[in-house]
Amino acid sequence: MTESVRVRFAPSPTGYLHLGGARTALFNWLFARQHGGVFILRIEDTDIQRSSEQMVQGILEGMRWLGLDADEGPFFQSWFVEQHRAAARKLVEEGKAYYDFTPKEQTDDRTLKAKIVDRARAQSRAGKEPNPFRDLPLEESLRRVEAGESAAIRLKVPEQGLSRFEDDVYGAQERDYSDIEDLVLIRSDGHPLYNLSVVVDDIEMRITHVIRGQDHLTNTHKQVLIYQALNAPVPRFAHLPLIMAPGREKLSKRKHGEVVSVTTYRDRGFVPDALVNFLALLGWSPGSDQEIISRAELIEKFSLEAVNKSSAIFNFNEKDPRDWTDPKALWMNGEYIRAMPLDELLPLVGDQLKQFGLWRDEYESTSREWLARTIEVLRARYRTTQDFATLGRPYFSDEFEYDPEAVRKNLKDERLKDLLAGLANRLASLADFTHNAAESALRAYAEEQGVKPGLLINAARTALTGQAVGPGMFEIMVILGRDRTIERIRRGAAHTGTL
C-alpha cells in the first residue's frame, strides 16, 4: 500500500500573506493536486506575542482569493502544545534528551542577531564546551525538576558522524553533527520550540512531503534528528529558492510593504489566475517556452525536480506608480484580462467600479450589454481591472479630468472652437447614431471645412474623454451615445485655447 501524498502550508501569522509565502503555498497545493493528495493548512501561532487574529484572517483571505483551498485545516499549532511537551518528556525518559539547568540568558532583541553571531564566533574559535548536564543521571534530573528548579529540555545530538538527507530540489545534503549544537526542545518556562513543534505536528498529520522555503534547509538536519529520536518515518523534503527584492535583498514585509502583500494584488485589480501563473514561474519553469499556463496545466506539469535552486528577484520599482509591481506580472495580468471569458472579467471589473463609486445598478439589468461591450472595447489596453475605474473613468462617469497634456496636443488649434461646434450640430442631425454614420458625417464635414479628418478625430477624442489615448474614436462615440457625445464635444469646444 502506498501512502498517499499529504503536504502542508504552515505560515506563522506574524504578518499578512506575502508573495514568498503564497508561492510556497501554491507549490504545496500544486503538488497535492497533481498527486491526488491532501493539502493541509496549519497556522503556526506559537509565538503568541507576534501572532494576531487579524493576520490569521489575512492569510486565509489571501489563500481563498488565490484559489488555494485546503483540504484539512486550518489547524492551529497552539492546540497541540501538550503533545509537544509529552514528546519531549518521552525523549528525556528514553535518554535521548536531557534537562539543562543552566540559567536562561537574558536577550534583548535589539542586538540579537549580533549576539548570536558573536556567541557562535567565540564558540567556533574556542571549540564547543560539552554541556555539563548532558550526562546527569535521570533520577537526579527528575528530582531537581520536581523540587521546582527550572530547566530547558535539550536534544542529545551525536558527537560524531554525519547527518544526511536527500532534498527533492537541492539534492544530497550533508552536515557534520559536530556543527549542530544540542538544540533546545522546550524552554525553561515550558514553551515548546519551533523545531520540536513542527516535527511533532508533521508526524501527527502524517505529512509525506515537507515543501518550504530554503531558509529552513540547514535546520532540516536538526528536524531529521528529532524524527529519528521519536522513531518516526522521516518525510521527504523539498526546499524552495527564496524570492528576493531588487538588489538581492530579502523580501521583507516591513521594508517593502504593500507590494509584497497578496491582498494588494487583489485590491489593485489582479486576476487570481494571473498572479498564480506569475508566481509559478518564479523559481520554476515547465521546461518549454510557454509563459501563459492555466491552473489545470500547472497541476499537470509541475514537478519539484524542475524547481530552480537559485533565488529569484521580484523586480518591482517602488518609485513608478504605473509600474508599481513587476512589469512581467503586469503584462501577464493584461494577457489574462484580454484572454479570459468576458463573463469572468465582468464581475472583477464590477468590483473595481463599485470601489470607485462608479457602479450603477442597471449594469446588471438594462445596461448589461452596454457594460459588456464597453469592457470588450477597453480591455485590450488595460493591465489591471482597476485601470477600468481609473483610466476608464470617462466611460463610466461624466465627472472626469481633462488631461492638460492631451488638451495641449489636440485642442489647442484655434479653429477647433467653431469646428467642434459645427461637428456637434452635424452629429445632432444624424438619423441613426451609429459608428459608420458618425464616421461618414465627420469625414464629410472635415472635407467641407478643408481640414484633415485626423484633426477633428483627435480633438473629439480629447473632448469626449479628456485623454489623448484610447479606443477608436467612433467606438467611443457609440459607447457614450449621442447625447453625451454631443454635450461633451460642445464642452470640449469651450476648452479650446484654454491652455
Add this chain to the structure above:
RNA sequence: GCCGCUAUGGUGUAAGUGGUUAACACGCCGCCCUCUCAAGGCGGAGAGUACGGGUUCGAGUCCCGUUAGCGGUACCA
C-alpha cells in the same frame, strides 16, 4: 568566525546523459497597422554563461580554487 546553498543579458527562465553563430518571455528601441494609445505582426540593441585554473578533440554543462550574494548558526519562527 564556522557550516551550508547559489551564480546564464536589466528581470524571469531554456539550453535531455558535455557537441555547430547561447534560445524564449518581460522590459527597452524601431518599423508596420492606424484617428491616438494599446493589442497584434515584424525587426533591433542587450549575456559569451561571476572570476581563475584544470579535464576533454570539444564545457554554460564535469572537477578544483577564488569572489560575491543568500541562508543558518537563538530558551525566534
